[in-house]
Amino acid sequence: MKQIAQLDFTCSDSDVRTLRDPRFYNRYIRFIAMTTEGGKTCSTVGSEVSRPSSSERFQMDENFFASLILPQQNDQIEWMVIYDNEHVEVFWVLDNSWVNEVIKTPCKDCLFVEFKYDEPIFGDLTISRGKANIAGEENALSKEFFFSGDSQANMLIKIYSGEKLKHYAQERVLLWGGLVSVLAGLVTAFAYISGKSLRKSITGLIENGISNTEFIPYYQAIVDSRDGKTVGYEALIRWSRRDGMVPPNMFIGAAEESGLIIPMTNQLIRKIIQDLSDLPEHTWVSINIVSSHLESGVLTKLLSELNWPISNRIHFELTERIPVKDTEAAKKEILYLTNKGYKFKIDDFGTGYGGFSYLQDLGIRCVKVDKMFIDPIGSDDQKLKVLDSIVSAANKAECEMIAEGVESQAQVEYLAQHAIYLIQGYVYAKPEPLTNLASA
Known part of the structure; x- marks a missing residue:
């Protein structure tokens, strides 16, 4: 390593100048320090600096080691590279901010991702993104993630990386130069195939999608089963990218967790x-x-900026997936907007937080019965008893009910017997873009 070759390991003025030489000391390195054979120290920060406590080190090359700085020394994990020839020691503490920067740098055609649904309704549907031949490369790396839950379709995600990602990391190494960049390339490659990196990548894509106005509404009709007329629609968000549609289950959760669901x-x-x-x-x-x-x-605030648009035609569905933490603030907002003419419903009723307490605490008088309670109609599933309990309690509370995910006429008839006439589901209509509705 060129910097090592120029040191005389005495902490002389020449050594300090070499440590601070911009060819070797840049924004990817937080600081560099040296300990001489006699115990004297010098560094790029102008004062004596002892080597931070670190985890067990592992050897990278002859006399070169890598280690992680222990948490009590730093709020975030940082890498440290150490040169140790038994007489003197030089160590470089890397600035971890470059890792995030590298992760965000595009690597075109470096990954292949498969999304496979484990749900009967989707059959063998598999959606893929990226370059398919990566999966067939002899030395391809892969990592699998499985997502499941009552409010999401079960899904298997498999990510492949191959030679191009390897070459990409190596190119970055050459650009940065030296041993420090070798370690950076290794960390970058690992981050690309980790779940945390995947989550960050999805969040970044969502941010870009918002900037590019890629999120659009699809409209699913809500029909009165007594006369077959459409009374309204639910606007279902869809992500329309140039390379195709992204399934909602792939981004809604990430948007909610990151707060991007608001914009x-x-x-x-x-x-x-x-x-x-x-x-x-x-x-x-x-x-x-x-x-x-x-x-x-x-x-x-948004509705006020828009001058309170068409309140008699806009309803809002509050999901139960995320709990209401400040009930008083939410109740105040609902009351204020209700007085402006807007209506509120509880979505996914009975599947998450709140349930009947929302009817009492928030003053909402319309519930949407989730598909998971509709599916058991015609069977002896325990959920059918839950459906009957929901219907009974909602009727006592004088709540309007809308059934979601209705797929058969038998379900429509059962619901009608229980005074549920507003039906949303494939039995009447699937979600459609506005252009399809206008041409129908």
Whole structure:
């Protein structure tokens, strides 16, 4: 290593100049320090610096080692590279911020990703992104992730990386130069195939999608089974990228966790308001929101900025997936917006947080019965008893009910016997873009 070759290991003025030489000391390195055979120290920060406590080190090359700085020395994990020839020691502490920068740097055609649903409704549907031949490379690396849950379709995600990612990392190594960059390339390659990197990548793609207005509404009709007429629609968010549609289960959770669901929904609301003029005048549109829309007041702020648009045709569905933490703030917002003419529903009723307490605490008088309680109709499944309990309690509370995910006429008839007439599901209509509705 050139820097090592120029040191005389005495902490002389010449050594300090070499440590601080910009060819070797740049923003990817937090600081460099040296300990001489006699115990004297010098560093790039102008004062004596002892080597930070670290984990067990592992050898990278002759006399070169790598180690992690222990947490008590730093809030975030940092790598340290050590040169040790038994008489003197030089160590480089790497700035971890470059790792995030590298992760965000595009590596075109470096990955192949397969999304496979483990749900009967999807059959053998597999969606893939990236370069397919990577999976067949002799030395390809792969990592699998499995997601499951009542509110999501079970899904297997498999990520492949091959020679191109390896070469990409090596190119970055050459650009940065030296041993420090060798370690950076290794960390970068690992991050690309880790779950944490995947999550960060999805979040970054969502941010780009918002900037590029890629999130659009699809409309699924809600029909009154007594006369077969459409009374309204639920606006279901879809992600339309140049390379195809992204399944909602691949981004909704990440958007909710990161807080990006707020700007994403705000963008959708603006688009829906534009679309209302192309939908039948007697129909309304339900828009999904999360608790933070109400607790933070951002929904009221947006509607105020838009001059309180068409309140009699806009409804909001509060999902149970995320709990309402500030009930008083949410209740205040709902009351204020209700007085403005907007209506509220509880979505996914009975599947998450809140349930009947939302009816009592938030004053909402419409519930959407989730598909998981509709599916057992016609069987002796225990969930059918839960459905009957929901119907009974909602009737006592004088709540309007809408059934979601209805797929058969037998289900429609059963629901009608229990005074549920507003039906949403494939039995009547699938989600469609506005252009399809307008041409129907």
